[in-house]
Amino acid sequence: MSKFAIKNGIFLTMDERQPVLRGTMVVRDGVIESIGEADAGALEGCEIIDGTHRLYMPGLVNTHSHLAMSLLRGYADDLALQVWLEEKMWPNEAKFTENDVNWASQLSMLEMLKSGTTCFVDMYDFMHVVARNAETAGMRAVLTRGMIGLVPPEQQRAKLAEARDFAKTWHNRAEGRIRAMISPHAAYTCPPDFIEQSVALAEELDLPIHTHMSETLREVEDNVREYGARPVAHLERLGVFSRPCLVAHAVHLNDDEIAILARHDVRVSHNPGSNLKLASGIARVPDLIRAGVKVSLGTDSSASNNNLDMFEEIRLAALLHKGVSGDPTAVPASTALHMGTLGGAESLWLERVGALKPGWKADFIALDIDQPHYYPHTDFVSHVVYSASSKDVTDVWVDGRRLLKNGEPTTLDEEKIKREFALCYQRLMG
Amino acid sequence: MSKFAIKNGIFLTMDERQPVLRGTMVVRDGVIESIGEADAGALEGCEIIDGTHRLYMPGLVNTHSHLAMSLLRGYADDLALQVWLEEKMWPNEAKFTENDVNWASQLSMLEMLKSGTTCFVDMYDFMHVVARNAETAGMRAVLTRGMIGLVPPEQQRAKLAEARDFAKTWHNRAEGRIRAMISPHAAYTCPPDFIEQSVALAEELDLPIHTHMSETLREVEDNVREYGARPVAHLERLGVFSRPCLVAHAVHLNDDEIAILARHDVRVSHNPGSNLKLASGIARVPDLIRAGVKVSLGTDSSASNNNLDMFEEIRLAALLHKGVSGDPTAVPASTALHMGTLGGAESLWLERVGALKPGWKADFIALDIDQPHYYPHTDFVSHVVYSASSKDVTDVWVDGRRLLKNGEPTTLDEEKIKREFALCYQRLMG
Numbered sequence: 015m016s017k018f019a020i021k022n023g024i025f026l027t028m029d030e031r032q033p034v035l036r037g038t039m040v041v042r043d044g045v046i047e048s049i050g051e052a053d054a055g056a057l058e059g060c061e062i063i064d065g066t067h068r069l070y071m072p073g074l075v076n077t078h079s080h081l082a083m084s085l086l087r088g089y090a091d092d093l094a095l096q097v098w099l100e101e102k103m104w105p106n107e108a109k110f111t112e113n114d115v116n117w118a119s120q121l122s123m124l125e126m127l128k129s130g131t132t133c134f135v136d137m138y139d140f141m142h143v144v145a146r147n148a149e150t151a152g153m154r155a156v157l158t159r160g161m162i163g164l165v166p167p168e169q170q171r172a173k174l175a176e177a178r179d180f181a182k183t184w185h186n187r188a189e190g191r192i193r194a195m196i197s198p199h200a201a202y203t204c205p206p207d208f209i210e211q212s213v214a215l216a217e218e219l220d221l222p223i224h225t226h227m228s229e230t231l232r233e234v235e236d237n238v239r240e241y242g243a244r245p246v247a248h249l250e251r252l253g254v255f256s257r258p259c260l261v262a263h264a265v266h267l268n269d270d271e272i273a274i275l276a277r278h279d280v281r282v283s284h285n286p287g288s289n290l291k292l293a294s295g296i297a298r299v300p301d302l303i304r305a306g307v308k309v310s311l312g313t314d315s316s317a318s319n320n321n322l323d324m325f326e327e328i329r330l331a332a333l334l335h336k337g338v339s340g341d342p343t344a345v346p347a348s349t350a351l352h353m354g355t356l357g358g359a360e361s362l363w364l365e366r367v368g369a370l371k372p373g374w375k376a377d378f379i380a381l382d383i384d385q386p387h388y389y390p391h392t393d394f395v396s397h398v399v400y401s402a403s404s405k406d407v408t409d410v411w412v413d414g415r416r417l418l419k420n421g422e423p424t425t426l427d428e429e430k431i432k433r434e435f436a437l438c439y440q441r442l443m444g
Numbered sequence: 445m446s447k448f449a450i451k452n453g454i455f456l457t458m459d460e461r462q463p464v465l466r467g468t469m470v471v472r473d474g475v476i477e478s479i480g481e482a483d484a485g486a487l488e489g490c491e492i493i494d495g496t497h498r499l500y501m502p503g504l505v506n507t508h509s510h511l512a513m514s515l516l517r518g519y520a521d522d523l524a525l526q527v528w529l530e531e532k533m534w535p536n537e538a539k540f541t542e543n544d545v546n547w548a549s550q551l552s553m554l555e556m557l558k559s560g561t562t563c564f565v566d567m568y569d570f571m572h573v574v575a576r577n578a579e580t581a582g583m584r585a586v587l588t589r590g591m592i593g594l595v596p597p598e599q600q601r602a603k604l605a606e607a608r609d610f611a612k613t614w615h616n617r618a619e620g621r622i623r624a625m626i627s628p629h630a631a632y633t634c635p636p637d638f639i640e641q642s643v644a645l646a647e648e649l650d651l652p653i654h655t656h657m658s659e660t661l662r663e664v665e666d667n668v669r670e671y672g673a674r675p676v677a678h679l680e681r682l683g684v685f686s687r688p689c690l691v692a693h694a695v696h697l698n699d700d701e702i703a704i705l706a707r708h709d710v711r712v713s714h715n716p717g718s719n720l721k722l723a724s725g726i727a728r729v730p731d732l733i734r735a736g737v738k739v740s741l742g743t744d745s746s747a748s749n750n751n752l753d754m755f756e757e758i759r760l761a762a763l764l765h766k767g768v769s770g771d772p773t774a775v776p777a778s779t780a781l782h783m784g785t786l787g788g789a790e791s792l793w794l795e796r797v798g799a800l801k802p803g804w805k806a807d808f809i810a811l812d813i814d815q816p817h818y819y820p821h822t823d824f825v826s827h828v829v830y831s832a833s834s835k836d837v838t839d840v841w842v843d844g845r846r847l848l849k850n851g852e853p854t855t856l857d858e859e860k861i862k863r864e865f866a867l868c869y870q871r872l873m874g
Contacts, residue, residue, distance in 0.1 A: 084816075084819065085820065087817075087820065087822075087826075088820070088822050088826035088831070089822065089823075091776075091830065092772055092773050093773075094772045095772075098772075121816050121819055122816075124816045128815075129817075287763060289767060290763035290764060290766055291763055291767075291772070292766075293771055295767060295770065296768070316817075316831070319830065319831075320830035321817045321830070321831040322817075323833070329756075330763075333717060333720035333721055333760075334720060334767075336721060336722075336723040337720030337721075337724070337725060337726050340725065341723055342524045342525075342723035344723070346521075347521055384862070386514075386555035386858075386861075387751045387752075387753070389514065389517070389551055389862060389866065389869075390517065390518070390865070390866060390869040392518050392519065392869075393518040393519075396517075396518035396521050396750065397517070397518050397750070400518070400521065400721070400750035401749075401750045403753070403833055403834065403835045405833045405834075405835030406835070431816075432814070432816065432819060436820060436821070
């Protein structure tokens with residue numbers, strides 16, 4: 015049994031009934047036992063952590079990323095999605111080796127941990143390496159073999175077999191911290207029958223589907239030209255939404271499409287930073303939320319963001335839709351924070367993750383609030399959303415295990431990862 | 445004579461001919477003596493600073509803020525500008541004392557220094573206190589008494605007298621680090637004759653004018669109704685643009701207005717964070733730049749941002765206009781960086797500030813680039829704009845004086861400022 019308590023803390027709980035609590039939080043065996051007042055008896059045998067000058071909140075949940083692409087951070091900026099993908103990303107990614115994915119995914123985990131992310135989605139290749147690294151790092155991860163289907167049939171079959179094998183091996187492993195999904199990459203990179211085979215695989219394994227959808231206007235227009243339907247109707251017709259489904263981007267939607275997503279309870283990973291940077295557009299987040307669609311946040315990859323900083327995505331989600339709609343109440347601070355924490359966990363079908371409540375998993379982070387930008391010490395939801403920096407994160411716990419301690423990772427070898435990553439980059443470009 | 449050298453550094457110079465240099469930078473008596481290669485002789489008698497793992501760049505220039513409003517950070521979010529101003533800000537600001545402005549401006553300077561800002565504009569009240577604090581802090585500052593003219597004539601006269609007295613006392617003081625401007629607050633808060641008197645004062649003192657302009661659509665419509673002209677034509681007619689002029693916001697402009705601004709060389713302080721948060725809209729920055737208008741960046745106050753982090757404004761400027769225009773080349777990284785550094789200094793009519801070149805003032809900052817989000821170590825302009833955090837700033841120099849050393853302020857008493865600021869806030873709300 016392991017048991018510890020945070021004393022003198024301020025807690026952003028994401029519990030609507032009591033959003034901010036002061037006092038003590040007790041964690042036993044990776045689960046929050048109590049929060050708020052704690053009698054002396056509850057603290058017996060506890061390691062005590064002094065929470066003075068710290069704000070505690072649920073760890074951030076990044077619902078869309080491609081970890082290994084940190085190797086291409088800053089490699090090609092200020093280009094449109096299709097050009098960027100077809101001329102800059104794919105030719106380089108084709109050269110990625112298992113070793114590259116190994117070190118680049120670790121660098122990304124390091125970056126995520128240090129910036130307060132406890133749980134992430136990774137859609138990529140060589141996923142068994144990523145899973146092993148997530149297990150070692152101690153993070154919570156929902157992992158999925160991204161499958162581009164525009165390849166000969168035997169390669170399609172190989173990818174589907176790989177996805178099946180990965181999911182069977184890793185789903186619910188690492189004390190349940192790792193989950194799997196099935197990912198046809200996108201309607202524009204997968205022929206219809208390949209998408210149907212992916213749906214059948216998700217059905218067989220009882221897993222959700224994660225895919226890119228309606229990221230750019232060109233993609234929507236191409237889809238109409240090629241298949242006679244916009245992406246939402248197209249994917250619906252192929253059965254994708256018959257499975258629990260998380261789509262990334264969903265920038266270009268009409269009202270009917272929003273209604274279809276709501277009807278099927280399709281979840282949307284909103285990636286505001288990446289969508290702006292690639293000039294893809296601005297998702298209709300207030301309309302999605304009004305329609306009852308669960309909207310969470312993702313960074314997308316470091317090649318289109320160019321970091322994995324979820325505080326930035328939360329802030330962008332809170333700011334952007336106000337400015338675009340002209341409505342200063344669009345996506346209030348508390349909604350943006352929900353999207354980056356509890357809403358993210360819900361969007362990944364995770365249970366008892368994303369809030370600080372008794373009986374919930376102890377996935378949480380500490381911020382140093384003894385800094386000018388947190389003064390006056392008043393509305394901490396506002397401060398976290400509108401003023402905080404990911405660099406304020408001092409500590410990170412997942413399942414009650416301290417993965418970042420006073421800014422230092424406890425499970426990842428930072429110096430070695432940076433060194434090996436630099437070597438991978440050199441070889442890639444050499 | 446004081447002389448020091450940074451060795452083994454990487455320098456973002458903002459010099460188009462050689463944007464990134466590696467090597468040594470020598471600073472003598474507050475001025476950059478050389479940068480790049482340095483022969484051994486040049487280093488004689490120098491204090492040597494090892495620049496390994498550091499990126500050096502010009503200090504950031506914040507061209508629009510209201511420092512003392514940090515007292516209202518998080519006090520009222522998610523409201524429209526006029527409601528926010530009239531119901532939340534002004535009633536509280538009316539209670540601000542000289543003591544409040546003293547500590548709140550110091551808290552803001554602390555926040556700015558720690559996040560890499562070396563030079564700022566402050567438009568507010570009790571400006572002699574702000575000037576004294578800027579002098580003590582060692583920062584570069586362009587200061588201006590913000591005058592709301594919707595008051596009885598004797599109060600108007602008192603404000604103008606105060607602005608004159610402030611400018612005469614402080615302009616070019618503190619070894620030239622402090623400059624003054626004249627600020628009728630805005631067309632919507634100043635009657636035309638008061639604006640004309642402000643212009644006359646600026647003329648008399650040979651100072652630039654700084655004012656708010658065309659921040660919201662409502663402001664533009666009200667101006668048309670009340671004065672029969674949109675704000676740009678109105679201010680032009682009142683002689684405001686006959687002076688060197690910096691306007692904040694300039695969100696709602698038509699093509700004719702952009703042409704008028706360009707013709708008079710009116711400079712625009714773009715405040716993307718504040719404009720989004722207050723749902724004011726999105727300024728036509730690419731069009732302004734195309735028309736030849738100098739566009740710089742400002743945070744506006746901590747009450748509408750909610751921090752003074754210029755890295756965020758640079759990133760927003762680079763991201764936002766891509767997403768809105770659908771053009772991924774709109775406001776490239778290098779342009780956004782220019783807006784936050786050299787372009788800011790130019791917009792304030794400062795000479796030899798904002799770039800790392802021989803003969804230029806040694807206003808510069810160091811970032812810790814030995815962190816995951818700076819890997820791979822390739823395009824540092826991209827990394828600074830798209831991936832950096834203000835919290836990466838380790839050191840700040842202004843006029844060659846080290847104001848932040850390994851993250852610690854050398855001229856400001858952080859603990860005392862935070863304590864006194866908290867007391868001011870308690871009294872204000874109590």
